[in-house]
Amino acid sequence: MKFFTAILLTALLSFAFGLFSVIPWWSCALCSLLVALSVHQKPSKAFLSGFLALFLLWGLMALIIDFKNEHILATKIAGVLPLGGSAYAVILVTAIVGGLVAGFAALTGSYLRKK
Amino acid sequence: MKIVPAIIAATLTTALIITLNTQLPVGGSKTPRLGYFLSPQKGFWKNAEPTDVSFDEDIKLHGLKAGAEVYFDDRLIPHVYAENDYDAYFIQGYLHAKFRLWQMEFETYVAAGRLSEIVGESRLNTDKYFRRLGMVYAAENSLKAAEANADTKNALDAYTAGVNSYINNLNENDIPLEYKLLDYKPEEWTNLKTALFLKFMSFDLSGQGDADLGMTNTKNFFGWDTYKKLFPTVADSLDPIIPKGTVFEKAGINVSFPKSIDSLYFNKTNDIIAAIPPIIPDKDNGSNNWAVAGSKTKSGKPILCNDPHLGLNLPSLWFEMQITTPTYSAYGVSFPGTPAIPIGFNDSCAWGETNAGRDVKDFYEIKFKDSTMQEYWFNNAWVKTQFRREVIKVKGKPDDVELLAMTVFGPVMYDKKFQSNNKDGKYYALRWTAHDASNELLTFYKLNRSKNYLDYVEAISTFECPGQNFVFACNNGDIAIRQQGKFPAKWKRQGDFVMPGTDSSYMWQGFIDIKENPQMTNPARGFVSSANQMSVDSTYPYYLGRNGNFPLYRGIEINKRLSVMNNITPADMEALQTDNYNVFAATAKPVLLKYIDETKLNDKEKKYLNIFKSWNLRADINEQGSTVFKIWWDSVYTEVYADEYSKAKLPMYWPEQSTLLEAVLKDSNYAFADNILTPNKVETLHDVVLTAFQKATKTFTNLEKDNKLEWGKYKDTRVNHLLKLPALSRLHLPIGGGENIINATKSEHGPSWRMVVQLTDKIEAYAVYPGGQSGNPGSKYYDTFIDTWAAGKYYTLLFLKKQEARHNNRIKWHITFING
Numbered sequence: 006m007k008f009f010t011a012i013l014l015t016a017l018l019s020f021a022f023g024l025f026s027v028i029p030w031w032s033c034a035l036c037s038l039l040v041a042l043s044v045h046q047k048p049s050k051a052f053l054s055g056f057l058a059l060f061l062l063w064g065l066m067a068l069i070i071d072f073k074n075e076h077i078l079a080t081k082i083a084g085v086l087p088l089g090g091s092a093y094a095v096i097l098v099t100a101i102v103g104g105l106v107a108g109f110a111a112l113t114g115s116y117l118r119k120k
Numbered sequence: 121m122k123i124v125p126a127i128i129a130a131t132l133t134t135a136l137i138i139t140l141n142t143q144l145p146v147g148g149s150k151t152p153r154l155g156y157f158l159s160p161q162k163g164f165w166k167n168a169e170p171t172d173v174s175f176d177e178d179i180k181l182h183g184l185k186a187g188a189e190v191y192f193d194d195r196l197i198p199h200v201y202a203e204n205d206y207d208a209y210f211i212q213g214y215l216h217a218k219f220r221l222w223q224m225e226f227e228t229y230v231a232a233g234r235l236s237e238i239v240g241e242s243r244l245n246t247d248k249y250f251r252r253l254g255m256v257y258a259a260e261n262s263l264k265a266a267e268a269n270a271d272t273k274n275a276l277d278a279y280t281a282g283v284n285s286y287i288n289n290l291n292e293n294d295i296p297l298e299y300k301l302l303d304y305k306p307e308e309w310t311n312l313k314t315a316l317f318l319k320f321m322s323f324d325l326s327g328q329g330d331a332d333l334g335m336t337n338t339k340n341f342f343g344w345d346t347y348k349k350l351f352p353t354v355a356d357s358l359d360p361i362i363p364k365g366t367v368f369e370k371a372g373i374n375v376s377f378p379k380s381i382d383s384l385y386f387n388k389t390n391d392i393i394a395a396i397p398p399i400i401p402d403k404d405n406g407s408n409n410w411a412v413a414g415s416k417t418k419s420g421k422p423i424l425c426n427d428p429h430l431g432l433n434l435p436s437l438w439f440e441m442q443i444t445t446p447t448y449s450a451y452g453v454s455f456p457g458t459p460a461i462p463i464g465f466n467d468s469c470a471w472g473e474t475n476a477g478r479d480v481k482d483f484y485e486i487k488f489k490d491s492t493m494q495e496y497w498f499n500n501a502w503v504k505t506q507f508r509r510e511v512i513k514v515k516g517k518p519d520d521v522e523l524l525a526m527t528v529f530g531p532v533m534y535d536k537k538f539q540s541n542n543k544d545g546k547y548y549a550l551r552w553t554a555h556d557a558s559n560e561l562l563t564f565y566k567l568n569r570s571k572n573y574l575d576y577v578e579a580i581s582t583f584e585c586p587g588q589n590f591v592f593a594c595n596n597g598d599i600a601i602r603q604q605g606k607f608p609a610k611w612k613r614q615g616d617f618v619m620p621g622t623d624s625s626y627m628w629q630g631f632i633d634i635k636e637n638p639q640m641t642n643p644a645r646g647f648v649s650s651a652n653q654m655s656v657d658s659t660y661p662y663y664l665g666r667n668g669n670f671p672l673y674r675g676i677e678i679n680k681r682l683s684v685m686n687n688i689t690p691a692d693m694e695a696l697q698t699d700n701y702n703v704f705a706a707t708a709k710p711v712l713l714k715y716i717d718e719t720k721l722n723d724k725e726k727k728y729l730n731i732f733k734s735w736n737l738r739a740d741i742n743e744q745g746s747t748v749f750k751i752w753w754d755s756v757y758t759e760v761y762a763d764e765y766s767k768a769k770l771p772m773y774w775p776e777q778s779t780l781l782e783a784v785l786k787d788s789n790y791a792f793a794d795n796i797l798t799p800n801k802v803e804t805l806h807d808v809v810l811t812a813f814q815k816a817t818k819t820f821t822n823l824e825k826d827n828k829l830e831w832g833k834y835k836d837t838r839v840n841h842l843l844k845l846p847a848l849s850r851l852h853l854p855i856g857g858g859e860n861i862i863n864a865t866k867s868e869h870g871p872s873w874r875m876v877v878q879l880t881d882k883i884e885a886y887a888v889y890p891g892g893q894s895g896n897p898g899s900k901y902y903d904t905f906i907d908t909w910a911a912g913k914y915y916t917l918l919f920l921k922k923q924e925a926r927h928n929n930r931i932k933w934h935i936t937f938i939n940g
Contacts, residue, residue, distance in 0.1 A: 023161035026292040030159035031137045038133075048125070066160035074168035078297075078898030082164055084847025085301070086151075099158040099165070102140065106155065109133035116126035 008054050011044045015058035015107060033059055037107035041114025048115045055111025056104040064100030071096060143303055148242070152301050167297040167898040175933035180940030181289075183281045184210055191925040192933040193918050196893035196901045199442040199931075201922040205271075206278040208445050209459040211937060213282025213309070216439060220456035220895040221286070221306060222296035223435040226842060227457060228313040231255050231320035233512060238304050240515040249397060251510040251522050252538060254531040255323065258555045259315035265557040266315065272561045276311040279459040283309035297897055298843065317457035318561065322554040324430070325405055325475045325586035330397045332483045333534075333548070335666070336617040337770040340389045350775045350792075353612065353667055354658050356782050357707075359676045361589060361601065361655040362638045363645075371661035372633045373609040378625040385619065385626070393546070393618065393770065402869050405430055406652035407474035408674060408697070408862060409591040410682060411599040416646040417688045422593035423878045425693050426463055426472025427871040429864045432839045434849060434903060436891025438873050442919060443568070450568040451919045453873050453889065460564035463873065465885060465919075469570045469594045470877040474650045476587030476603050479610070479665025480553040482628075484529045484621030488547055491536065493525045496547075499623045503528070529621055530555055549621055551628070553606045558584035573598045573641070580604045581634055589650035595879040601648035602639040603655045607632045610663040632662055647682045651675035651862075668776050673860040677703040690886055693876045696862060698912035700739040704781070704860035705749050709737065711784050712752065715809035725813065728820045739863075740856045741832025750834075750858075751819050753777070755812035763795045832856060837865055839890050839906060841897070848897045855910040863912075874914065886914035 018036035022028050037055040046054065071079045071092055079092035088094040140155030157163040175192050186203035188211045193199065198215050202208035216224060229235055233250035235243035266272045287306050299305060339347045358364075378385070407428040414420045430437060438453035443461065452464015463472050487497040488505075495502040508531070510522040525532040529549040536545060559582055566579030576592045580602060583590075587605025592598070608615075608628035619626040638655040640648050653675035654664055664670070680703075681696060713733070721729060728748055735745020761774055783790050784805060795803045823829045828836075837855050841848035857863030857870065864870050875887040890909040894901035908915065918930055925931055 020161075023159070026162075029141075030156045030162045031141060034133060034137055048129075063158070063160050067165055070160060070165045070168045073170035073172075074898060075171045075900070077171070077900060077902075078164065078168040081847045081897050085845055087847075090847075095158075099160065102155060102158050106133070106136055106140065109129060109136055113126060113129040113133050116122045116129050 007044055007046055008050055011040050011046060011051070011054035011111070012058045012061070014044065015040045015055055015111070016062040019059060019062055019107070031106065033062075033103060034106050034110035037110040038114040041111040042118055045118050046115060048112055051115035052108045052112040056108030059107035060100045060104030063103030064096060067096045067099045150240075153303055157300055162293050164297055164300055164898070166293050167300070167896055169894075169896060169899040171900045173899075175935065177935045179935055179937050181210075181214070181285050181937055182940065183285055184937060184939040187939055188937045189922070189925075190215070190935040190937065191920075191928075191931045192935075193928075193930045194932050195440075195904065195915060197440050197442070197918070199444070199918070199920055199925050201444045201925070203446070205445055205447075206274060207937075208443050209275045209278035210282035210285070212441070212443060212454065212459055213279035214286045214937075215282075215441070216454070216456040217283045217286035217309070219893060220435055220439055221283075221290075222298040223842060223895050224283075224317070224457035225306060225309075225313070226298070227320060228316045231259070231316040231323070233510070236512055236514040236520070238302055238515065241517055244512065244514060244520060246399060247512050248520070248522060248538060249399060250323075251512065252524060252531060252533045253323065254524070254533075254550065254552070254555050255316065255319050256510065257508060257524075257531065258322070258552075259312055259319045261555060261557040262319065262559065263312055263315040265559040266561050267311065269559055269562055271565055272559055275459045275561065275565060276314055279314065280309050280311050296895065301843075314458050314561075317455060319554060321455075322586045324401045325588075326478075326480050326552070326554065330400060330481070331666070331668075331773060332481075332615065332618055333393050333397075334771045334773045337393050337768075338772040339386075339617055341768055341770070341772060342764075343389065344386045350779065351667065352779060353663075354654065355667060355672050355776075355778050356786075357676060357778070358654055358657065358672060359679050360653060360657050361603065361648075361650045361675070362640055363643075364657045366656070368656070368660050369636065371609070372636055373630045373662075375609050375611045375614075375629050375662065377611050380620075380625070385617065386613075393548075402431060403668075404671065404859060404864065404866065404869060405475060406477070406671060406864070408649075408651045408678060408864070409472045409474045409589065409601075410647060410649035410678060411470075411591050411593040411601070412682060412685075412688055412693075413599050413642065413646040414597050416682075416686055417878070419689075419878060419880050421595060421878060421880045422597060422599050423688060423690060423693055423876065424465070424470040424472060424591060424593035424599075425697060425876050426474070426591065427697055427864075427874040428463065428473065429870055430872040431869055432837075432872060432890055434839050434841045434891055434897075435895030436872065436889055438889050438891070440887070440889065440893065444922065448569045449919075449921075451885070451917060452875070456895075458561065460561065461568050462564045463875065464568075465877045465879075465883060466568060466570065467883065467919075468572065468596075468879075469567075469576065469592065470879060470883075470885075471567050471570070471576065472591050472875065473588040474591075475652055476589055476605055476655065477652050477665065477669040478587045478603075478605060478607050479615055479669060480585060480587065480605070480608065482551045482615035483533075483548045483618045484527075484551065484626065485618055486527055486529075486532060486547040486549050486621045493532070493535065493547070496527055497622050498528060525549075527621070529627070548618060553585040553608070556584065556606065558582070558606065560584065572596060573600060576600065577602070589655070591648060591650065593877070593879055595881065595883075598642060599648055600639070600641040601650060603637050603650075604634065605637075607637070607662070610665075612663045614663055616666050636662075645683060649675070649678050649682060651678055667779075668773075671860065672778050673704045674862055674864065677701065677862055690876045690878050690884060694874075694886060694912075694914050697871070697874050697876065698857075699862045700856040702737055702739050702746065702749075702858070702861050704777070705746070705753075706737045707785070708753060708781050709735075709749070711781070712756070712809060715784075715805045716813060717806060717810055720810055721813070724821070725817050728817055729813070738856070739831055739858045739861050741830065741854050743831045743856075744829045746831035746856075746858075747823065747829050747834040748816075748820060752813055752816045755816040756780075756809055759808045759812040759815075760790070760792050763797045764792060766797060831858075835867055837867055837870070837910075839903070840868055850903055850906050853906065853910045855912075871909075874909070876914065883919055885917040885919060887917055888914050
């Protein structure tokens with residue numbers, strides 16, 4: 006239960022912070038840290054919930070945007086980065102980057118709380 | 121709390137965030153800040169526009185006087201209906217920013233020599249070049265002139281306010297993609313930026329003047345007599361804009377040669393000039409335009425056509441739109457970064473431009489007292505130098521300060537501090553008409569409102585640089601063409617080479633009165649045209665500039681075709697604009713076939729020769745003959761001249777292709793055919809043409825192996841993104857044409873806008889440009905028109921009155937702008 010609560014909270018909080026243009030992209034790390042401090046889990050679980058929260062949040066947002074955009078931009082970015090011109094590769098990388106940042110932040114939070 | 125793991129985890133997290141928040145160097149460039157760039161709420165995903173996006177909106181803007189209605193048609197062309205001039209330009213600025221903000225700002229960064237600010241040290245040399253060219257100085261001067269005129273001041277202020285209104289209301293998460301890629305932010309727009317943009321056009325369209333340096337080397341290397349043979353002043357086959365035989369009035373200014381011309385100019389050979397500019401505008405920056413009179417058209421009304429040939433880029437240089445106020449209504453293409461409509465039509469007239477190509481950019485060698493450059497020798501006295509401080513900000517590095525020495529001629533562009541290849545220790549100052557205060561914007565402002573021929577003449581009379589051939593047609597039946605600009609009255613060959621700058625004897629002796637500029641109105645032949653060729657023949661009393669500035673062949677073909685056409689329809693004009701017939705090849709083919717000795721060819725070579733023989737002289741995409749011709753001709757050209765240049769160590773120029781063609785047409789013993797590196801043998805044109813073909817065959821074979829012998833594949837036309845990122849560009853476009861062809865589409869350069877306007881009572885207009893209305897690579901409207909353009913097709917333009925716009929079935933979206 007804690008696991009899902011942490012995922013949901015982290016994702017929601019990160020989404021809300023992200024809406025404001027003055028707050029930098031890495032606010033998701035702060036959100037994830039905050040959730041890990043308040044919803045106590047052991048380090049591996051904390052990491053996983055932080056990771057999944059942002060993996061899902063960023064991944065799903067990217068997926069929806071890409072679908073509405075008919076892959077126009079993601080395909081181009083996949084050529085710039087370079088990711089072989091695959092829009093799905095860009096979505097995956099987006100999700101993983103978000104997931105890693107939040108995962109490590111949550112891990113830190115968990116260790117900070119641990120007795 | 122577990123101290124050690126907590127510290128390790130915190131460090132890892134921070135390190136990860138810092139890495140993802142830093143631009144990492146990869147190859148020669150830098151990545152975006154990846155965490156930011158990939159963030160779906162901040163980064164590039166925000167620029168992925170839904171394909172079913174709606175542009176409907178009600179927008180409140182502070183600063184509008186009354187308000188405006190904007191209707192967008194299905195191609196995203198805005199039709200702006202404003203209550204007054206101020207609001208019209210305010211909205212134009214707002215819309216340019218809404219759709220093209222990054223591009224318009226980026227282009228002014230280039231013009232102002234500020235790229236290092238965004239991308240770092242790698243662009244410092246280019247920045248120095250533009251600073252030393254005096255671009256900012258020129259823009260400041262022109263801005264003073266534009267702001268001294270109430271109409272252009274009003275237009276500029278309104279436009280700038282409109283751009284800034286968009287920028288100020290822009291959420292930082294929604295800034296254009298390229299800002300996110302390069303990691304910087306939009307800054308405030310100013311009137312000076314518009315002036316800088318216009319100066320960039322002056323640079324782009326009078327840039328061949330920089331060849332003076334390399335040409336001086338060339339003359340010195342060969343000596344004056346040989347040089348004259350390699351670089352004649354006029355081509356035999358010239359068909360000028362103003363037909364041969366036209367009698368010109370007596371010159372208002374009698375230009376006289378300097379007394380020392382033989383010793384100090386033509387025969388001076390001891391200069392060593394190694395300077396070479398880092399950027400040279402494309403030699404074929406030019407265009408076609410023509411107007412046919414009602415006597416030659418099916419409708420009985422004139423038709424005007426224009427296709428400006430420029431670098432092909434995404435986002436496009438052009439933004440198509442209609443601007444309507446209670447006093448006028450104009451439609452055409454605008455420059456994002458500038459108010460008004462430079463090429464287009466209104467309800468009574470149409471206008472368009474091609475480049476005049478006149479030489480308005482000359483270099484003078486300055487003698488300074490010492491290397492501090494504080495004083496220079498001029499008219500028998502030491503004159504104090506003025507200095508202009510140009511501070512170039514460099515990303516991640518200290519500022520670079522250029523002290524620009526200003527002389528009576530202009531800025532000293534090349535000196536010991538400029539890291540060009542200028543190692544000769546000399547000083548070259550630049551005299552360029554673009555530095556003079558002038559108000560080019562006023563011309564477009566007035567053209568947009570022109571009702572008749574006299575309005576057109578008045579509108580263009582103040583246009584100074586870059587000199588243009590303004591074509592005009594009116595629904596009352598008038599057609600006209602005028603070469604307009606501020607042109608120095610030059611003696612023959614003045615400014616072809618660097619000139620002595622120690623006194624006034626080599627300075628320009630005055631400017632030609634605009635009444636003496638080449639012009640033609642309602643000629644008996646029923647059409648006017650220009651295609652960057654020399655505007656007049658050698659009976660004109662002033663020198664126009666080096667022959668090489670004036671491409672010959674498109675003009676010949678256009679005039680030939682127009683003179684036999686009758687009952688012309690807009691569709692005929694579209695066919696002519698997109699025509700791929702190569703008149704240069706048509707002239708050269710018999711020469712090549714005359715000199716090739718087929719008995720000396722092997723089977724493989726014969727196969728390619730047969731492709732050439734059966735070629736229809738058209739540069740269509742599937743023609744292999746076009747490729748064979750191009751490669752063979754280039755090979756002949758190299759074979760003829762490479763030996764002459766083999767010992768040249770400095771940057772130099774080769775003769776024009778037309779010079780070689782005209783020489784071999786009339787002289788079967790062309791002296792340069794002999795290879796001077798083989799002293800025991802005298803090569804003839806027969807030898808040269810054969811050797812060239814045999815060498816070219818290797819290339820033919822390789823191309824055929826790669827399946828690239830067909831012209832379209834060989835030429836490989838693309839439209840590059842301004843940052844040259846292939847993923848944001850459109851590559852491998854199936855389109856024919858090329859150099860010397862009316863459809864002047866080369867690999868990265870060509871017709872940037874094709875327009876055909878028939879001046880019937882209800883104006884009929886057709887046009888296309890290789891781009892799309894949106895500058896956002898994430899938008900469906902980014903490159904919408906490219907395939908249509910490549911296919912040689914046109915869109916029917918919607919030129920609507922306000923009450924029609926509301927109900928037209930091609931209108932898709934509507935924005936209401938109100939003051940608030």
